[in-house]
Amino acid sequence: MKIILSGYMGSGKTAVGNELSQVTGLRFLDLDEEISRREGRNIPEIFKTSGEIYFRKKESEVLQELINSSEDLVLSLGGGTPCYGKNLQLLQEDYEVKLIYLKTSLEELTDRLFKEMEQRPLISHLDNRELLEDFIRKHLFERTYYYNQSDKIITTDGKTVKQVAGEILEDLN
Template identity: 70%
Template sequence: MKIILSGYMGSGKTAVGTLLAKKMSFRFLDLDHEISRREGRSISEIFKSSGEIYFRRKETEILKDLLNSPEDFVLALGGGTPCYGKNVELLKQDPGSTLIYLKASLMELKERLFKERDKRPLIAHLDSPEALEDFIRKHLFERTFYYNQSDQIIGTDGKTAEAVAEEVLKCLN
């Protein structure tokens, strides 16, 4: 069984995924960390030196690799993973996988991300809550179509990672 968590950055994929994996006695994987580990460089370095197209190809290659693994795991995707190439199709067609969209509202994402923007290269340059809101709004507009193709959609607003992990467990049974 492979539990795949999708959603925008700040939606709780890593926090929920870590808890979920522990509860299920599965390994937790983060796709961006896996790419970085296999490439021997950070995601920022990959984008800077090789470009986004190279990154997206690697992302799909490693995603396919993981889906073909016989191992059970919980995987947190990158926020854009389902939106590129045929990734959403790969995820939907894998018989052992369940794709779950952790859905957070624009306002919730803005609140969560503004506090930690220095740790996120994609939004570190946004110096006001308004600029961040516009940035998130644009991405959500582009990505929601892909996120909504998930097998399950779980709202995360106002919930702890523990509560969301419990909700995911319930929908898997």
């Protein structure tokens, strides 16, 4: 089984993925970190020097390789991964994949990400909370169609990491 977590940045994919890994004993991987490791450079550097198209091709290659591997794992996707190329189709067609959307409200995402703006390259250029909220709103509008095609949708607002992981595990049993 491959437990794949999707959702917007700040939805808790990494934290929930780590929790699921501890509880299940499955290895946890973050797709962006895996791409960075293989490329020997971070995601912003890949975007800057090679461009988004190059990154999206690498993202699809690494995703396909991980899905096709025989290893059971917990995988956190990048926020845009299901929205590009055939990534969503790839995730939906594999019977071992359980795709889970960590659905987080605009307000909650804005609260979480506002505290982390400087550490997040995609939003570090924004000057204030209102611009951040508009940025998130636009992306959610574009991406929700893809996110909603997941096998399971779990709302994260007001829940701890352990509660969200617990809901996922309940659904898997």
